[in-house]
Amino acid sequence: MFAIISIWSIVIVLGLVVVHWFACPVGDKRDLSFGGLVRFKVHVLTMFFLGQKLSLVGKLKKLVYMVTLLCFLILFLTGFVPRLICGVPLSGYTLMIHATFAPVFAVCAMIAIVGYAQQCRFTREELDWVVRLTTCKWKGLLCNSALGGKLTFWLGAILILPVALSMISSMYPIFGTHGQEILFELHRYCALVLVLVAICHVYLVMRAKFKVD
């Protein structure tokens, strides 16, 4: 059941991302030629570099952010792939890798959240976006807003708590067998939502970056 829900939800979110990318292009025109696609890929790649214009703190923040994403990718692969692709529960060396990167992810996520919280706070612009939404002024509503990136940031921050605490608390002699089962279910379903939020967040951040560049 979980596998089916996971696969479908991930496919749907990725589908929405693709649709949104084509429905709301960042630039005025989309270059779909070979050269354009190469340039696009190089552009994406450069996003992972530490920009020379960044200050030391900025570089550190971006570095932590990148490590957080890397850890999250590893946790996703080790946590979801055995169950979704192989149909087996997480165990063996995969479990060890998962458990090793989990605390690293927690630390990096904490630093990233502290570092980017101020940047991601909601401002007047987001309030205006809500006003436009409620007053039916929808033209370009889904194309030109930082709200999505901020919203997914905070959603991610919130979701990290149940994901992490559900596993950590199960390691203490507090919850019995039934409690353990609930915690495990909580962990993986929250993790699934976190994955979906993370996909949206990364997409929206990259989109915003494209716009700036």
Next chain:
Amino acid sequence: MEPRANILIGLAVVVMLVGSAKAATAGKGIGDGNDGNRSEPVHVITLYDDLGNELKPGEEFPRPVSMKNTCGKCHNYATISGGWHFNSCRVKPEEKDGRIGEPWVLRDSGTRTMIPISNRGWEGAFRPSQINLSSWQWLKLFGTHYPGGNYGEIQVDPDSETADPEAIIRQPISGLYEINCLVCHSADGRQDQGSPDGAAMQVARQNYRWVATVGAGLGTVKGTASAVDEFSMPIEPDQAALKIVEKIKTTYDSGKFDTENKVFFDIVRQPSAQRCYFCHSTQTQIRKIEQVQIESESEKKIEEHEVELTEELDWVSDEDVHLASGLTCTDCHRNGDDHMITRGDIEHEEGSMGAISTLSCRGCHLGDETADAEAAQKGGRLGAPHPKHPGIPTIHFEELSCTACHSGPMPTKEPTIMRTARIHKLGLHGKHAINLPLPHVMSPVFVRGQDHKIAPHKMFWPAFWGIRNEEEFTPMLPEDVAFLAEEPLQLTIQSEDRINDWRPLTTEQIKQTLLAIQADLPQPEGEDVAVPLAVYVAGGKIYQLSEGNPATENTEAEFELVAAEHEAIKPYSWPIAHNVRPATQSLGVGGECGDCHSTDSPFFFGQVAMDTPVAEQGEEGWAQQTETRNMVSFQDIDETYIGWFNWSFVFRPMMKETVLLCCAVIAAVLLLYSLRALRCLAKAVSDECQS
């Protein structure tokens, strides 16, 4: 009498007859089943001998009591004889093997032989027929700890080509070893299995026909069947039957019989634990360690040497927590008329979903969700507490049996050496008491069992001489080995040399014995047929001669002894469930992951000695060639992986604290910005109001 009254009486008699006939139908004796009354029926009964005649104790040469004929009057003997205790000889092939259990062990210290035997098809055990062990020989070897029936009732066929000649001659004298119902169902403290005047002594004398009489204390028996000269017996069976009771004389205790020659038996439906204990006891052996101080120029150190094994003191050891809390064996190990006693597994196929499936650890304590009855779904039978298992990840319930954490002795770096009643013949007292240290049964050894769960097992390493046909190994009977290799095995020499309880066996002795056996092996016809090889198996290794055949071309000097491990040579292990320790002594209780998940935990890294008699004599005496294996090697788990995994638990507390700290900081940030958002909202609302 009035004609009408006669009719009524006649009708009543007919009704009674029909009623009793109905009770005895459908394969049930009139004493089988129950009528709903929970009191124990009183058994003041007439006894019958093996010829089916009513027993008269005052006769000059009374015959011994026959349980088959006495109990069989009211109970269906045939149905009972299909129960677990009586069906291992597999007279009926359709009977089930059941899960792997304790084998019988054919032991011989002279030939250094320890062969696990069972006819149930259990992996690692050899069927009696594989080693040409007749039912008669089987009975002689294992009859002391035995409730009768089974092999004891296999009537030898004198016309059969495969019949054991000894059995043909001796069985008419000794009689059949019928099921002795009183072994289990007698609540009389006089029931005597192990004393010199008890049932076991009758078995030792091959007085199988007399076992029940003596065991129940109905009388005394003078005479030894094994000493009766078969040539002194009349050829006519009727006369022989009379003659034998003259030679082996039964004298009944007249005080046991009432005026109608009936006897009161204190029979219970549910036998007490004391009855089970005679065959199902275990004894812990304590390793006595001697500390030796070794001084060298650079350092002083103390080395520990195991000097001997000794029995654990009874009065300091505890019994199973279930018995201590008032239960008895039969509260869980129950049976119907068929005597298929529940073995603690989930046995849905036995029918009555729930009622039986909850007679297991899990079912009793947790209930069985698939059971029909609601009560069975809830669990808690007989007041079994519902375990919470706080802090135990659920993967443990998929990978481990309940017994892994709760049963057996606490795991130690080296498994405890145990003795069991049946293997080591415990419980024989007086002049026929024997002290058998071998085989060294180790427990607990954590092994992945047939149900793919890791459970504590008892384990020992088989040792035997045998014949290898490609990848198949067939053990030889010790007497056959002794016949061929008396000299190399030094069987005629009384040696007191012992190495870890074994008579030491050198590689040269092995070589010479193998040569002797190999020379006697029949040569296969045809070039494509593999030559059978003589082998010795011990300590998980096969010893065999290098290429060639001493019976044909090679000379003795050309052979070398080759020792190698082989995947077909495994230790014999069977799961244990008792004694169950109190919950506070369970593994992992209170979140102690380190009980198992530490870098040197006995659960994974306990050292299992590959016990062997193979030894070499050096200047400092005999040195046993014993190797050890990590316990994890029996669990289908990658040793490197579990080493790394357990090592990660060193950092587990730090990881938990780190993640908790991170969560606290993230929660603080969320709270801070939530409050800030609230402040902005309040300010906005306030500004709006002012404007």
